[in-house]
Amino acid sequence: MKHLLIVYHSQTxxxxxxxxxxLAGAGAExxxxxxxxxxxDAGLDDLLWCHGLLLGTPENFGYMSGAIKDFFDRTYTDAEPLDLQLPYALFVSAGNDGSGAVREMDRILRGYPMKKVADPVIAxxxxxxxxLAAASELGLTLAAGLAFGIF
Incomplete structure (x- = not known):
C-alpha cells in the first residue's frame, strides 16, 4: 500500500x-x-513513511506560513542527503495571488529533492x-497516482 502525507497550516x-x-478526495482511493x-506535528519520520506529499499553506505577506517554513527547517538538513524524490503538490489559501508562496515552496522542495507532479490549487x-472541489480532486490525483504507480 502506498502512503500519502498531507501537511498543512491554518490560522483562520x-x-x-x-x-x-x-483528505476526502484522497480517501476515495x-x-x-x-x-x-x-x-x-509533522517531521522527518512522516516524510520517510510517505510515498507522496501534499502541502497546504495560507499566503502570509506573499509567502508561505511560518509553520510550513518551520516544517522545512526541521526536516531539510536530515532529508536532503536521503534523495527522497517524493512526488508533491501544493494548495494555498490566498488573499493575494498565492504565487509567492508557491514559488518559494517549490524552490525549497527542489532541494530535498522532490518532484512536482500537479499544478497548485490556489484558493x-x-x-x-x-x-474545495479542486482540493478534493488534487488529493485524489495524488492518491491515485501513487496507487497506480504513475508517480
Whole structure:
C-alpha cells in the first residue's frame, strides 16, 4: 500500500478546509493510506513513511506560513542527503495571488529533492465550493497516482 502525507497550516480555518477536502478526495482511493498532519506535528519520520506529499499553506505577506517554513527547517538538513524524490503538490489559501508562496515552496522542495507532479490549487479570497472541489480532486490525483504507480 502506498502512503500519502498531507501537511498543512491554518490560522483562520481556510487552509484547514482545503486540507480536509484533499483528505476526502484522497480517501476515495482505497489502495493509498493518507495521513493528515498539522505542520508543527509533522517531521522527518512522516516524510520517510510517505510515498507522496501534499502541502497546504495560507499566503502570509506573499509567502508561505511560518509553520510550513518551520516544517522545512526541521526536516531539510536530515532529508536532503536521503534523495527522497517524493512526488508533491501544493494548495494555498490566498488573499493575494498565492504565487509567492508557491514559488518559494517549490524552490525549497527542489532541494530535498522532490518532484512536482500537479499544478497548485490556489484558493483566492473566501473558500468556495469550487475551491474545495479542486482540493478534493488534487488529493485524489495524488492518491491515485501513487496507487497506480504513475508517480
Amino acid at each position: 480555518g481556510n487552509t484547514a478546509r482545503l486540507a480536509e477536502a484533499a 482505497t489502495d493509498t493510506e493518507t495521513r493528515l498532519l498539522r505542520a508543527f 483566492k479570497g473566501d473558500i468556495t465550493p469550487a475551491h
